[in-house]
Amino acid sequence: MSTHHATIRWALGPDEDFTGRRYSRAHRWLFDGGAEVPASSSPSVVRLPFSDPSAVDPEEAFIAALSSCHMLWFLDLAARAGYVVSHYEDPAEGLMAKNEAGQDAITEVMLRPEVQFGGAKAPDEAAVQALHHAAHTHCFIANSVRSTVRCEGSWSYLVT
Numbered sequence: 209m210s211t212h213h214a215t216i217r218w219a220l221g222p223d224e225d226f227t228g229r230r231y232s233r234a235h236r237w238l239f240d241g242g243a244e245v246p247a248s249s250s251p252s253v254v255r256l257p258f259s260d261p262s263a264v265d266p267e268e269a270f271i272a273a274l275s276s277c278h279m280l281w282f283l284d285l286a287a288r289a290g291y292v293v294s295h296y297e298d299p300a301e302g303l304m305a306k307n308e309a310g311q312d313a314i315t316e317v318m319l320r321p322e323v324q325f326g327g328a329k330a331p332d333e334a335a336v337q338a339l340h341h342a343a344h345t346h347c348f349i350a351n352s353v354r355s356t357v358r359c360e361g362s363w364s365y366l367v368t
Contacts (some may be wrong), residue, residue, distance in 0.1 A: 214239055216247075223274030234260040237269075251302075267302060267314060273349045274317050277302040281343035282321070289339070 218235035220226055233249035246262035259265075264272075275298045286293050298321040307313040321340070325331060331339070344350055 210268075229258075231258065232260070233258055234263060239262070267304065271300050271302040271317055272316055274347070274353075275319055275321075277347040277349040278319055278340075278343050279321065281346045282323070282339055285339050285342050285346075286325075286331075289335070290329050291325055291330075291331050292329070293323060293334075294326040295322075295324035297322045 217236060217238060218233075220231055224231035225230075233254050235247050237245040239245075246260065246263040247269070248260035248265055249258075250265035250267055251261045253259070253265070253267075264266060275334045279298060280298055283293055292368065296365045298319055300303040300320060301315040302314045305315045307315055323336070358360045
């Protein structure tokens with residue numbers, strides 16, 4: 209068992225109208241090890257200029273996490289089977305639609321991995337499909353998609 213952390217940091221700008229909902233959704237994701245990622249709501253969810261299209265939005269991050277987890281398992285399983293993967297690229301795509309409860313959700317993620325093998329041992333179609341199936345089965349993120357979300361936060365009030 210392990211615990212993983214991410215810090216999300218946002219602050220209201222000096223000239224922004226919070227209760228009027230005219231404030232920037234741009235924020236930062238900070239990870240252990242020092243990585244910092246600019247993040248924002250998607251411009252398809254919150255119009256410009258209140259979102260930042262150059263930043264990563266939660267929907268993109270969700271799709272990237274699924275794709276990345278799948279790839280990491282695929283690479284590990286291919287190596288264990290004696291195959292050499294020389295290149296892996298996945299232009300993954302997620303579909304935002306209404307779920308069975310009528311709520312907006314990422315209802316489908318399509319992984320489209322383009323894998324290039326090298327080395328002496330070449331897999332056939334059945335072996336590659338088996339690797340993808342096993343990668344999906346092992347992927348922590350794919351196994352977590354319908355997980356419980358808990359909110360254990362804090363709040364404060366800034367007297368102005």
